[in-house]
Structure formats: C-alpha cells, structure tokens
Amino acid sequence: MSQATQWFAVRQSLSSKQATTLTVLSFLLPLLLWSVVSYIPFVWHPKVEIIDAGAVDWFQPGMLVERAVFSEQLQQANAQQLALPTGRRANPIYLPAPHQVASAFVTAFTTAPKRSSEKWLHESLWHSIKVIFWGFTLSSLFGIPIGILCGTYAAVSKLQEPFIEFFRYLPAPAFGALAVAILGIHDGPKIAIIFIGTFFQQVLVVSNTTRKLDIALLEAALTLGAKRLQLLFRVVIPGILPDLYRDQRILLGWAWTYLIVAELIGTSSGITWFITQQARYKNFDNVFAAIIMIGIIGIVSDITLAKLGKRLFRWQKG
Amino acid sequence: MNSIALPSYLDQSDDVRSRFEALKQRQVILEVKHLCKSFDSQHGRVTALQNINFKTHRREFVCVIGPSGCGKSTLIRILAGLDNPSSGELLLDGEPVFDPGPDRGMVFQGYTLFPWLSVKRNIMFGLQMQGHTRATAESEALNWVELVGLDKFADAYPHQLSGGMKQRVAIARALANKPRILLMDEPFGALDAQTRGKMQANLIEIWRNIDITILFITHDLDEAVYLADRILVLKAHPGELVEMIEVPVPRPRTPEQSISPEFLATKKRIEDLIHPSSDSDDDNDLHMIRMAHVGDDVERTK
Structure with missing residues (x-):
C-alpha cells in the first residue's frame, strides 16, 4: 500500500501509532499556529510597543499604538529633526503569547486576589464545579426517570413530549431574570439555568x-x-444502561456550555467572575488560562468517565 | 386434493400408520381452532392467516413450512401470545391462552439473549421471573448449561459466543422454564450449513431426553423432514393450511437418511405443495440477456 492510501483509506481504522500521531498533531497544530502568530513579527503584529517615547509627548514606554500611527509620528519627528521614538512590533493585548499563558497557569493560582473579599482562582473553579454538579444532578434526577418512562410507555410519551419539544426551543438564559426573581441572586438561579438547559434535552435524548x-x-x-x-426493571433499564451512560457524558458537556451564562446571572461568580474580572484588568493571559482550564476539566472528566464506562459495561462488545 | 401421486408417502406402511395412530392418541398439548389473522395495510385489508386448525400432541415434533408470506411467523407469534388473532381460539392443555407466558417457551430467529447477562444468568432469568430463589435458579441453570454443552461458557457474555452457541443458550433458557411447548421461529436460519446440521442433531437429542413438545418453523425442506413427526404445510395469500404431512422416515433419524426413498418422497411432496408447477411462477423467470461475448464453448442463452 502506498503512503497516501495508508493514511486515507475510506473508513478503515488507523494503526495505533498513526492514531497517536494524529491525536498529538490535533493539539500541536493550533499551538503551532498560535506560536507563529505570536513569535514571528512579520506574520501579523499590527501594533508597535513603545520603548522610548522620543519627542512624541503622548507616547509612553510600554504603550501599544497602531503601526500606521507610529510611523506617522516617526516621520513627523524626523521631519522636525527631534528625538526619534523607538518601538518594536507587537500583538494586540488580547492575544498573549503561549509562554505568557503557560506562566499564567501557575501565577493565576498563586496570585492573591486584589481585594480581600474576592476569591482565589481555585475557589472560583470549585464554585463553578459545584454549580454544574447540582444543576446536572437535579436535571438527571428528574430527566432520566421521565425519559425512560416516555420511551417505555406511549401514554407517558404523548403526555410529556409535545410540551417538552416546545419548551426545549426556549433559550435557557431567557429565564435568567425570572429565576433571579424566584430564587434570589446567589446560586439558586444559576443552578436553575443549567437545569433548564439540560433537563428538556435530557428527557428527549x-x-x-x-x-x-x-x-x-x-x-x-x-x-x-x-x-x-x-x-422495566429487569430488561429495559439494564438494557439501556450503557447508552444512557454515554448520553449523560454528552449532556454533561452541554451543561458546561450553560455555565458561563448561568454564572453571569444575579451576582457574577465562579470561573466566569474570574474571567470577566481579569479581562477588566486586561490580564488576558489569565483569561486564556482560565478558558483553557475549563477545556481541560471538561476533557479530563470525559476521558475519566469513558474509561469508567468501559469497566462498568464489560458485557459490551469492543 | 388433486392427485400428484406419491405412493411412498400417501400409502403408509402398517408400521408408519400405527406409529401415527399412537401419536394421535396422546394427550393434546396445543390446539388451534379456526384461527384467523388479518390486518390493515396500505393496500387494504390483508388476510395473513385463514382458518388454521391443528393439534399438537405430547412430545410431538411439528414443523411448519411454507413459502415466504404464508404467515408462518405470524402464526408462531400468535401461539406465543406476542400477537393477537383476529378470531379463533388457542388452547393449551384445553385451556384458552392469550398473553405470553412461560408455559410456551420461544426461541427466536434473531439472537435475543440479554447481552448484559452471562450465559448462566440468561438461563436463570425466566426462573427468577417465576419467583424461584436465586440459589435454586442457579443450580437449575447450571444443569441446563451442562445439558447444552456450554459448561466452559457459563460465565461468558453473549457477545463472546458463536451464533450456534447463542441459540443453544436460547433453547436452554426457554426450556429451563419447563414450558408445555417449545416454539421455535427459524432458530437456525442465520447459521451456516455445518453449524445448522449440528444444531439439528443437538435439538433432536434434547427433545429425546426430555418431555417436551416442539413446534418448529422453517423454510428449509431438509430441516423439516429431518426433524419433524408431522409437517404443517402452509400456502400464501391468504395463509392457509394445505396439508399435514406425516413423515414416514423412521426414528432415530440420522443425516444419512436424507437420501432414503421416504425422505425424498416427503421432500418432493412438500416441494410440489409449496411450488405448484401449474402456477406461472414469474418470480423465478429471469430474462436471460447476453451481457458480453463469451467463448463458443458456452451454451448460447435464448
């Protein structure tokens, strides 16, 4: 077989070495792109970071200005025979380089909050995880039994599903104000939003x-x-368990997507509070680090659950 | 009936006649009376089964054979209680039955073992539904595992078994409930020829050793003649019983009998019933069109 057909055989599985290579690449490629944009000045770098203000009175060292503006000022200074400003090309502040984000991973945890009333990053993260946990657990507590009954008994299905089909089109965040009015400004409405976002899909799935x-x-x-x-108890439930487990994994991912909206409702809290706060201070390295942390928590919990599922359902093929 | 004379089957020897007279003296296990089944389809009302009448006797092995669309699967589903008849009666030991129950064991064509239960637990399932304790069910199940020759696989899961092994477990699972009759819906249809042969021999062996009546659906003529005491022949559109053949081939049966005159005559008779030569059988006539030039040594097609 030629190289090309080995890699691009239609619907054939790859060797484990090929698969590992591609998995590593799928993370390396975006990282490589990010590095190229960050470290090679002529690729993008639309700004100039001022090193020496020279004679330009409104320049300050460390300031970022548009390249066009900088060259204009440079020419003016040149024409008037004044001290020339110097600077180096830089990216906008909202795009930190990989190494800055990498170090933010550590410093975000070790830096004390600016005000004593504010929370450390690990406290914010833990708070988010608690909100997700309760929202998802409550949703599952009702969603799974109702879903199983709908799937088993036509009567239950006809009674529930038309309304649920309607309700699931209503965007969960639309209930934010209502949830705050009913449940107060703390965690109640946040859990409610995750519940609303998950529950109706869950019943149908x-x-x-x-x-x-x-x-x-x-x-x-x-x-x-x-x-x-x-x-019901000896055939239906044991028979669907592995698929149900897989559904739960997918739905848990959905619950995370509702987290950010949920945490903006009432008093902002959790990882969302951290992100908005850091963005306000223009610590975009911390913002990136926090976003990536959410991704890492998501993928690690999913892989853990997948591994656990394999152990739980040994009677399944493959 | 019009006469397609087959003396070797219709003219029973004294031996055969007395055998079947004795058989019909036995207790009736399952009786089907005036059974009809019709349902609505896109093309109007379809009669799947029309006025079916027959009896099965204790420890009898009955095969049901017929062309596709003759309603044999519908028949066995009604007998199992999985479908309702439109009219007619179904008597088990003289009592009418309606719902599915453990008194009529069923082996399906597809594999219906519970994939989350081991072989042993699959066999225990029915016993536990009956309210037997786990310990009783387990020791009973282990006996059945041994009887179908799967001792080494008692704790294996269905996906680890071959098709033939799965069907052996399915048979054991149905029989563990001690049903009055075992209903089998083309149970070996999905198996390869060699495995099927072994399974048929296995089944006869089990049937000889326990007190069970079997009703077995097949579309395979050899299988029907090899297994059955009597064969119900159905025809299609509407599904009707055309003949009840008393198989003259003596028992114990061996595969070698399949070339004996009685065997061949019985088979021929079924074939004539299922595919009457008078019918214009346009299904089978393929227009032979020459698609490519081939050498002259190949006979020309019309």
Whole structure:
C-alpha cells in the first residue's frame, strides 16, 4: 500500500501509532499556529510597543499604538529633526503569547486576589464545579426517570413530549431574570439555568435511547414470564444502561456550555467572575488560562468517565 | 386434493400408520381452532392467516413450512401470545391462552439473549421471573448449561459466543422454564450449513431426553423432514393450511437418511405443495440477456 492510501483509506481504522500521531498533531497544530502568530513579527503584529517615547509627548514606554500611527509620528519627528521614538512590533493585548499563558497557569493560582473579599482562582473553579454538579444532578434526577418512562410507555410519551419539544426551543438564559426573581441572586438561579438547559434535552435524548432497545429482547422476556414492572426493571433499564451512560457524558458537556451564562446571572461568580474580572484588568493571559482550564476539566472528566464506562459495561462488545 | 401421486408417502406402511395412530392418541398439548389473522395495510385489508386448525400432541415434533408470506411467523407469534388473532381460539392443555407466558417457551430467529447477562444468568432469568430463589435458579441453570454443552461458557457474555452457541443458550433458557411447548421461529436460519446440521442433531437429542413438545418453523425442506413427526404445510395469500404431512422416515433419524426413498418422497411432496408447477411462477423467470461475448464453448442463452 502506498503512503497516501495508508493514511486515507475510506473508513478503515488507523494503526495505533498513526492514531497517536494524529491525536498529538490535533493539539500541536493550533499551538503551532498560535506560536507563529505570536513569535514571528512579520506574520501579523499590527501594533508597535513603545520603548522610548522620543519627542512624541503622548507616547509612553510600554504603550501599544497602531503601526500606521507610529510611523506617522516617526516621520513627523524626523521631519522636525527631534528625538526619534523607538518601538518594536507587537500583538494586540488580547492575544498573549503561549509562554505568557503557560506562566499564567501557575501565577493565576498563586496570585492573591486584589481585594480581600474576592476569591482565589481555585475557589472560583470549585464554585463553578459545584454549580454544574447540582444543576446536572437535579436535571438527571428528574430527566432520566421521565425519559425512560416516555420511551417505555406511549401514554407517558404523548403526555410529556409535545410540551417538552416546545419548551426545549426556549433559550435557557431567557429565564435568567425570572429565576433571579424566584430564587434570589446567589446560586439558586444559576443552578436553575443549567437545569433548564439540560433537563428538556435530557428527557428527549433518554426517551429516544430507551426506544432504541431491541423490542425482541422485551418479547423474549415476555415469553420467559416477565411481567410489567419486571420488564422495566429487569430488561429495559439494564438494557439501556450503557447508552444512557454515554448520553449523560454528552449532556454533561452541554451543561458546561450553560455555565458561563448561568454564572453571569444575579451576582457574577465562579470561573466566569474570574474571567470577566481579569479581562477588566486586561490580564488576558489569565483569561486564556482560565478558558483553557475549563477545556481541560471538561476533557479530563470525559476521558475519566469513558474509561469508567468501559469497566462498568464489560458485557459490551469492543 | 388433486392427485400428484406419491405412493411412498400417501400409502403408509402398517408400521408408519400405527406409529401415527399412537401419536394421535396422546394427550393434546396445543390446539388451534379456526384461527384467523388479518390486518390493515396500505393496500387494504390483508388476510395473513385463514382458518388454521391443528393439534399438537405430547412430545410431538411439528414443523411448519411454507413459502415466504404464508404467515408462518405470524402464526408462531400468535401461539406465543406476542400477537393477537383476529378470531379463533388457542388452547393449551384445553385451556384458552392469550398473553405470553412461560408455559410456551420461544426461541427466536434473531439472537435475543440479554447481552448484559452471562450465559448462566440468561438461563436463570425466566426462573427468577417465576419467583424461584436465586440459589435454586442457579443450580437449575447450571444443569441446563451442562445439558447444552456450554459448561466452559457459563460465565461468558453473549457477545463472546458463536451464533450456534447463542441459540443453544436460547433453547436452554426457554426450556429451563419447563414450558408445555417449545416454539421455535427459524432458530437456525442465520447459521451456516455445518453449524445448522449440528444444531439439528443437538435439538433432536434434547427433545429425546426430555418431555417436551416442539413446534418448529422453517423454510428449509431438509430441516423439516429431518426433524419433524408431522409437517404443517402452509400456502400464501391468504395463509392457509394445505396439508399435514406425516413423515414416514423412521426414528432415530440420522443425516444419512436424507437420501432414503421416504425422505425424498416427503421432500418432493412438500416441494410440489409449496411450488405448484401449474402456477406461472414469474418470480423465478429471469430474462436471460447476453451481457458480453463469451467463448463458443458456452451454451448460447435464448
């Protein structure tokens, strides 16, 4: 086989070495692009960072100005035979270089908050995780049983699903003001937003999964003497568990997407508070670090859950 | 019936006649009376089964055969209680039955083992539904595991088994409930020829050793003649019972009998019933069009 067909065979799986290479590349490529833009001046660098203001009275060392503005001032100073300003090309403040973000990963945790009433980063993160946990747990507590019942009994499905289909189109953040009015300004409305964002999708996804269970298994159980509740608890539920588990993993990802909106409601809190606060101080390295941390928490928890799922459902193929 | 004379099957020897007279003296396990099934489809009302009547006797092995669309699967689903008849009656030991239950075991064509349960736990399932304690169910299940020759696989999960092994577990799972009758819907249809042969021999062996009546659906003529005491032949559109063939091939059966005159005559008879030669069988006539030039040694097609 030629090189090209080895890598691009239609719907053939790759060797584990190829797969690992590509996985590493999928992270390296964006990082490489970011590094190129950050470290090679002629690629982008639309600003000039002033080193010496020279004779330009409004320049200050460390200041970022547009390149065009800088060259204009430079020419003026040159024409008037004054001291020339100097500077080096730089990126806008909102695009820190990789090494700055990398060091922010450490300093964000070690830097004390500016005011004593404010929280450390790890406290903010923990707060966010708690909000997600409660929102998702409450949603699952109701969503999973209702979904299973909808998928099992046509009557329940007809009673619930039309309304849920309607409700799921209502954007969860739209309920923010209402949630604050009812639940106050602290964590209550935030958990409610995550609940609303997750619950309605969850019912539909779980009922769909339940309906996908091979009906022949239920028929076999009937001919073996299983009765109504036994069908539900001994066949339907164990039969859908692995798919249900996979659904939960996907839905947990959705819950995270509602977190940022939820945390802006009422008093801003958690990782969102940290991000907005740092953006206000123009510490964009911290902002990037915090955003990447959310990604890392997400992917680590998903991989952990996937591994756990493999151990839990050994009876599954592959 | 019009006469496609097949003396070797219709003219029973004394031996065969007395065998079937004795069989019909036995207790009736399942009786089907005037069973009809019709349903609405896009093309109007379709009669799937029309006035089906038959009896199965204790420890009898009955095969049901017929062309596709004759309603044999519908029939067995009704017998199992998974579908309702439009009219007619279904009597098990003289009592009418409606819902599915453990008194009629079923083995499906597709594999219906519970994938989350081990072989042993699959067999225990029905027993536990019956209210047996876990310990009783387990020791009973282990007996069945041994009987179907899967001792080494008691703790394996279904996805680790071959098709033939899965069906052996399915048979054990149905029989563990001690049903009055075992209903089998083309159970070996998905298996390769060699495995199927082994499974047929296995099944006969199990049937000889326990008190069970079997109703077995197949579309394979050899399978029907090899397994059955009597064969119900159905025809399609509407599904009707055309003949109940008493298979003259003596027991115990061996694969070698498949070239014996009785075997071949029975098979021929079923074939004639299922595919009457008078019918213009336009399904089977392919227009032979020459697609490419081939050498002259190949016979020309019309």
